[in-house]
Amino acid sequence: AQSVTQLDSQVPVFEEAPVELRCNYSSSVSVYLFWYVQYPNQGLQLLLKYLSGSTLVESINGFEAEFNKSQTSFHLRKPSVHISDTAEYFCAVSDLNRDDKIIFGKGTRLHILP
């Protein structure tokens, strides 16, 4: 069965510093990959997604993620974080062989330090 691992439950980083949130999934079969962001007491919002084509995908607020099939990873990066990026980030995988649901990682809480 497909599984998603987010290696870090919490990541502290200083404002304007770069950050990487790691995500690995278990299966190398064809997948769709997503990153969601959740601000306190809110639902999840889609940040970016990989469906096909270029392995580097970008969001409108400066985040990017790269699909690496050989390493089964989809790490999220931002070159310079802002206090407004404080949130929890979830990686998710949709397996093309199982089209009824997607699998979420346990989340990484990003703390921005002033």
Added chain:
Amino acid sequence: DGGITQSPKYLFRKEGQNVTLSCEQNLNHDAMYWYRQDPGQGLRLIYYSQIVNDFQKGDIAEGYSVSREKKESFPLTVTSAQKNPTAFYLCASSQGRYNEQFFGPGTRLTVL
């Protein structure tokens, strides 16, 4: 505006009482989902429905029940059999093969 609504935002109930959480979507999506979120545990799937009048158990269905009588509505009932119902509940919907899910704002249930 298209989207998913969940009501109420906060809900308080006494132990032993059943409670129903509302989820409505106007995105015309076929599939709908209920998740439970606890600190440090991510999202856990309770029930999902791919089509009207059909639904399947997720990973933690015990103590919960759902119905899907209309495409736009997927209410979740937390029964008295659920041993630890205090949590944040999220509803989502999706359409098509990519399974990109759209989430509601959530309901925080507190059982006293």
